[in-house]
Amino acid sequence: MSFALTIEPLGQMLTVEEGQTILEAALRAGIYLPHACCHGLCATCKVQVSDGEVDHGEASNFALMDYERDEGKCLACCAIPQSDVTIEADIEEEPDARNLPVHDYAGSVARIDNLTPTIKGVWLDLDRPMDFQAGQYINLRIPGESAPRAFSIASDPRDGSRIELNIRHVPGGRATTWVHQQLAQGERVQLSGPYGRFFVRESSHEAQQLSYLFLAGGSGLSSPRSMILDLLARGCTRQITLVNGAREAAELYHHDEFEALADAHPNFTYVPALSAEPEDSGWRGARGFVHDAAKAHFDNDFREHKAYLCGPPLMIDACITTLMQGRLFERDIYTEKFISAADAQQARSPLFKRI
Amino acid sequence: MAAVAAVKPYEFEAADRLENFHGNQLLYIGWDQHLMFCAPFCFPLPPAMPFRAFVEQVLPGAFGYHPEFKQIDWSKAEWLASGQPFKPDWDKSLTDNGLAHKAVLRLRTPGLTGIKGSAT
Amino acid sequence: MDMPVAKKKLGLKERYALMTRGLDWQTTYQPMDKVFPFAKYEGIKIHDWDKWEDPFRLTMDAYWKYQAEKEKKLYAIIDAFAQNNGHLGVTDARYVNTLKLFLNGISPLEYMAHRGFAHVGRAFPGVGTRVACLMQSLDEIRHSQTQIHSMSNYNKYYNGMHSFPKMLQRVWYMSVPRSFFDDAVTAGPFEFMIAVGFSFEYVLTNLLFVPFVSGAAYNGDMGAMTFGFSAQSDEARHMTLGLEVIKFVLEQDPDNLPIVQRWIDKWTWRGYRVLTLVAMMMDYMLPKRVMSWKEAWEVYFEQNGGALFKDLARYGIRPPKWLDQIEFDKDHISHQAWSTLYQYGGASNFHTWMPSDEEMDWLSAKYPNTFDKFYRPRFEHWRDEQKKGNRFYNMTLPMLCQTCQIPMIFTEPGDPTQTCYRESTHKGMKYHFCSDGCKEIFDHEPEKYKQSWLPVHQIYQGNCFNPGVDPTAEGFKPLPVVLDYYGVGFGRDNLDFEGSEDQKNFAAWRGAATTNV
Amino acid sequence: MSTIDLRTVTIKPLRHTFTHVAERIGGDKPATRYQEGTFDIQATHNFHYRPTWDPDHEIFDRARTAIVMKDWYAFRDPRQFYYGTYTAARARQQETAESNFAFVESRGLVSALPEAVRHLALELLLPLRHLEWGGNMNNAQICDYGYGTAISQPHIYKAMDHLGIAQYLTRVGLLLADETALDAAKQQWIADPKWQGLRKYVEDSFVLKDWFELFVAHNLVLDGLLYPLVYERIVDDDITMKGGSAIAMLTLFMTEWYGETAKWVDATIKTAAAESPANAQQLSQWTREYLQRGVRAIQPIARHALGANAEAVLGDIEDQFKSRVAKLGLAL
Structure with a gap:
């Protein structure tokens, strides 16, 4: 079962998969939490759990002392959420981050063109517009693949109903081969987004x-x-x-x-x-x-x-x-x-x- | 010009200047290929000491533990001073041999290669 | 003033900034240059102290709480260890000699670090930098004291530790670590930070602590092991401080690069030379070995340091000089050092011994290209002589390197059979060095290194006798009076482990604990 | 780890403590952790190089002060603080402080404060953050230049105490107001005439070369006037009477800390003064000089906070200070 993790002071919410540590989930979402040893010894990744429950995993008794556990501290590299969790971490606030919520979207291919011999432009019309920050990416569902693939959005964020992707064909890559060889105008697609913390400051x-x-x-x-x-x-x-x-x-x-x-x-x-x-x-x-x-x-x-x-x-x-x-x-x-x-x-x- | 960065002039007498040694000067000597003696030795010696006295009276106490010391053929021994070939006059003093304070000698004994030839 | 309204929750960084950053001010009744007189003379240019990124954000209240808790745990373990005669659980009484090396050679230097960080903390005009340094100053007195307290119990039962502050200042080989630290604290504040905060704490500290702490763990010494573990959480802070300093200085001005590069070269080499003692400890003094010196160097310097220097290259920093020589020497220095302490075992404060056959085989396996060829014949010869009652005690004083102060035991790069000699002439006097590294360090600052208090020369100058000793008296024997001056009890603190009081006592006490006789 | 039960052996130790410790405590007998962690840890001789930042002295040098001691380990900390006991003591105090802050916050005591009291507390306490920073600087300086572990050790503790107090004051500011109050207070510290005497006193102390003089200027005189004035007379008496007991709760750490620390300051002065008439005279002269300057420096603050009552309170404080130092062997 997955849980929602909110990281303060960013206000960013993300999903933690079953068994995943807080550190892993944060890093995968592009949020840097201070860390060093990654197995509960050095205490560099200590964060405050302000809401919710975690399993402390392998955290050493010297690195995370009893009184700290009582106060709701945990080591992000070992802590596995047992409920929806909010943590307060020693990270910089990003005044330019809009911290937009992630949603699932459906849409269809409006156009697909060769931009260069190896890159295709794909324009998707979404059933409802997506609010995203310039620089963010979406996860596109690929037929027959369990994990979606990430693609950056190339278009102007003021138009959230038609988004443009530029996709290079990676020889042997199943997802990009599908885009280059099968995907056609009018085809329905499923995606989620927006993701990522790459935006202008x-x-x-x-x-x-x-x-x-x-x-x-x-x-x-x-x-x-x-x-x-x-x-x-x-x-x-x-x-x-x-x-x-x-x-x-x-x-x-x-x-x-x-x-x-x-x-x-x-x-x-x-x-x-x-x-x-x-x-x-x-x-x-x-x-x-x-x-x-x-x-x-x-x-x-x-x-x-x-x-x-x-x-x-x-x-x-x-x-x-x-x-x-x-x-x-x-x-x-x-x-x-x-x-x-x-x-x-x-x-x-x-x-x-x-x- | 290399210099110490300091808040004011930074200059001192050398800790090991000659006059600190009560009339002696320092002489260093190492025996090449005999690393049983982990480092060259350092002696405070009267500058007037004849080179012969240095070899015959001082060195046995320092190098005598080595089984090859007795085998040295001194007529074939080679010397280096500050890395340069050096021909001591055994009957002249250290000073007259050109050995000043903190001179360093290397003794080479061809044919003697240390314990089991290991440069020990 | 308005009534306070519901407040926005401050982020940790913002909150920490308020707790420290605003505290200082530009002085006007006294000029800033007089308030901070040491900030500029090294030539390091800092344009904006606010660009300093706090490497950790620990307010004092949290610090007190956390550290007090750690101390409580640590002292509980130390007490239990003492009460249970934990020292009898170590592998073998030879192990205790590593603690003698540590308590005499390291613990008072932790205290020096305390003073050094207080000095640079006060010297830096930047608030963030100062707070981080002063906190480390406080941590360092902790390390000094927890080490002394952990080893205090050993001192009650074993010889060679009873006068550690005196020994560090007097015993000949101790001038090696001591002069390293004297060198760092007499330098300017930025050089101190590169020397201790960066080169030592970051690049080399693992090579000091891991062998000792793992050595303690492997050899059943819970007491020493615990202070090591408990210090580790402080070390993480110290390491990040060292890294932040170097980033900060390099980013402030391109003119800082060559100065910092020279310091990295110098202090890596200085630190490496001090680690010779650790190399020897790892390969010869631990009855149960953790890993060889060579392996430790490869893991902790070549691999970990390699990744660091790869990143530093982005600033234009290249790896420290003389690494090729270090690479060659890693097969040799531990053996060279043990040979030295073994033969000068009459003048030191701990016991030495020749390795057993089994230990020699371990050394052969770890050093397949060098041990059997160069060192085994020497050791076997000495062992045979010892059996004949002719144990080698070298009584003639060695020539020392002017910079690192180690006897000139090191060999030419590439030729392990030839002692390496280097010399320089400064103001009409010769100075001698063990290596290109030590020579170059001297040549850059001769006015500094000409002051070196070289133990051998000091003995010859008559400065290593207690008051009242008359060196002109008939039948004067220097060794006993020098040992007196050192605080070393002849025959008790020194000489071979075989036949020592430590050996006999440990055997008797352990016997009493494990048998009914 | 060995599984044998080693407790069963009773063995006679070869010695009870280190040789240098035994020499100081009158023979080989069990020593305290304070003693073993303090005595003779600082190097005293055979220094290798002169400091590039002070070529006229050795790294540690008795000549950095006019005070002369035969033995610099004559100084003892009556609190017996080594790192372990120091952090334990502060941890206890911070726990109380923490619960006081929590109490004030959770009961909404700030909004219950009379506005004039809140205003005065902010105006009085927040500029002191900078003064505490000065205390951090100066005690770091004494730790740096002082002689012997018995001197360096309590000074790094005190340096960090001042930082801790500056941080508590910051928290008071954030609790009673917000960040802008900190900026305003800094502005007052820099420019408001009533703070300039104190600021000048502190800045002048930053450039003192004799570290024992600095000890007198800051730890004896400045602390000795300011803490009684601010925390005892203004906060604990005056502000409390006006309905501001919440403020006294928030500054309890400072009151307790001062009471404890002053004992060590007294012991230090007393030991140095008892050593020789020359020391006593030098200390008295310094104290006289800084007392005069100190009283002048705190006057405007006292007047601002206490109005007509200020002169009487200042008189009390000065008298108390004088009788305190008289007991330590100083003649003003």
Whole structure:
């Protein structure tokens, strides 16, 4: 039986599956709770249970003392909810998070097009509109698969009745193969959402006068696109830069749209970069990987920005290094990458929390 | 120029300057390939001590526990001072041999390779 | 003022910020630079102390409550251990020698850490930084005292621990850990934090605590094991503080990078040299071994540290210097160190011995490329001589490294048969070093390391005798008077374990506990 | 772990305590944990390097104060605080404080406070957060520069006590008002004329070089005037009389803490003064000087809180202080 877990001070509600620990559930939902040993010894993940009951599991008597149990403390890495539970954790409040409730939706495919030889655009008409924040994702039910698949929403959040997904075909991947080979206009689909904590920290941009930097690669363009469309539509006047990487010109999508946006909005800059475009193709834009293009464009100085990164792991990793060497640090870098409890247990440096 | 970062001038006498040793100077000596003696030795010696006295009177007390010490053929012994080849005059003093305070000698005894040839 | 209305519940971070962050202010009756005179001289540039992220958020009331509870548990166990003669349950009285090493060499240094963190805590202008450091200062006095209290019972029954504060300041090999800490506390506040908070607490502490604490557990010492476990929950805080410091400093200004890099190089090397004593302890002094030094280094430094340095690379930090030499030396240093303490066993405060055949086989298995080739012949020779009544006591004082102060026992990188000699000349005087690392550390700050209180030289200068000793008297024998000065009882605290009072007493007491004779 | 029952053996120990402890307690006999955890733990000789932050002194150096002691372990903490007993004592006190806060909150006692009382409590107590922060700084400084474990140990405890008190005051502020009250109080501390005497007193103490002088300035004089004034005379007497006993409940920690800590402060002064006439004279001179400054610094606060009654109360406090230090061997 699954239970609802509410995490304060975020106010975020999520579902904990039978037998899952609080830490695991939170990390899977993209919410970072402080933790270290992951088996009840170090007490780093101690949180307050303000409502509901938990089983303390393997928590050590030294790390979680009797009086703390009496006070309703638990170690998130061991605690398994026995009812709906509310915890209060040592995490930062996110004034920009809308903490929207997750619902199930049904809809049908309005359109499905090839955006590039490997990426399809899928437009879904939902039976009722979904309220989502730019940058969030949905879980799409795949016929014959028990677990749904996550896809970021690529469209403007002001239209919640028709959402756009950009889906790259992963060779051998059953879900994306189904999308690319079987899914057709008019087909009914089931999905749930919105999920995720990847959204623009607009209040910080305003308070600290920071510009927006989006780094996207591959089909990682979805969330940044939704965010940019949203910002521009709402009349954002801060500088917005999108560095978008692809292998070759044929793999660039929404290219004309971004060029048009850049023409129409003086505060929006579009930097497409190709890493494997033939030398003689006549491409006049940047060549190389996203991080190289970004470094060149900003002359290795990323201060006064917040950066939003979306794309394959290697690209994210290279971009983080580049940003940090250009003096933009963890507090100003956001990625869509989520941390699983399994990742947390690997030998990893505790130097960074989110990136 | 390397310097200590400090709130004010940071300069002191060396703890081991010559005049602290009551007329002696320090001399270090290690016996190559004989690591039974875990480290080279340090001696406070009169600068006027003849090199011969150093070898004949001082070294046996230090290295004599080693079974190979008795086998040293001193006429074939090789010396290094601060890592450079060095030919001591056995009858001259340490000073006249150019060995100043905190000089370091290495003794090499070709053919003697330590207990069971293990450089011990 | 308005009447209070129903209040919004504050998040922990927000609440903690109110509890600490607002407390300070910009002074105007005295200039800030005079109030915080040590914040700038190291060349570290801090532009915004508010960017400090509190590594933990513990208000004092919660701290008192939590720590008091831990102390209650710990002292209950210590008391029970003492009451039950728990010391007779350890594997073998040889084990107690590891505690002598720890109580003499570590516990007073925990106290030094207490003072050091008080110093830097007061020195940093940033509130968050200061509170975290002062809390660690308070924790460190805890560690010093819980260690002393845990081992107090051993002192009642075993030799070599009775004068630990004096011994740390006098006994020759103790100048190795002592000078490490003196070096750190005499540095500026930022260097202290990289030295102790980062390099020691984060990068190297597992190599100190895991062997001792697991060693205690493996050898039946519940008392020592418990203070170790109970300290672990403090250590988690200390480690996060060390990490936060390095992130904070590196993010504040690009000019900080080369300074921090040099400190990481220096303090990793300094710390590694101190750990030579731990290496020896792991491979030779625990009757029941936990793992070999080499294995511990691979797990706790190469793997865990590797992940850390991979992330630090993003700041432009590269792994510490001289790792290639450390990699080569991990097959050697424990054997070299035990050889040293064994032969200078006449001048130290604990017992040494030659490993048994079974133990030598364990060493061969753990060090297949080096033990049989280089060290077994030495040990077997010594054991044979000991059987003949000719136990090797080296009575000639060794040459020490000017920086780490360990006798020059280390060998050339790549050649375990050749002692490594390095030297520098500064203001007309020669200085000698055991390694490139120690030489480079000296060369950067000769004015500091020329002050080193080198035990061998100090003996020769006549500074290691108690008042009233006349070194010019006829028949003057230096060793007994130096041991007097050390507080070491000849024949009781030192020499071989075989035939020692510890050995005899333990056998008799344990016999009385386990038989009816 | 061995399963044998080792309790059955009675063995005679070789010694009852450490040698250095035995030397201080008059022979080899069982020592207390305070004694074993305190005596001689600080290094005293054979230092390796001079501090880069103070090249004129050794790491620990008797010459950092004008007070001269033959034995710096002549100082004993009458509370016998080592870390274990210290945290146990504070844990008990915080438990009381916790239940007082809970009581005040759960009974809605804040809304029952007369507005004038609530207002005065906020105005009086919240700027003191910063003064307590100064106490944290200064006691950390004494811990840093002081000589011997018998000195360093109680000072880190006291440094953290001041932080704890600053945090309790913060909680009082959040209970009686909200975050904006904290900001307003900081503004008063920085700019309001009635706080400037105290702020200057504290800032001047930040740059003192002689740590024992700092002890006199902060722990003896400033605490010795301010705690009786604020917590005893204003909160416990005046505010309570005006219907503000809830405030007294919220500051009970401070009242108890001061009573306990002053005993140790007294013992410290008494020991140093008894050591030599020169010490007694130096301590008296410092105390005279800081008393004069201290009384001037707290005057505006007293007047603000107590109005016409202020001078009488201040006179009492000064008299009490004088008779207290006279008993410690100081001549003002």
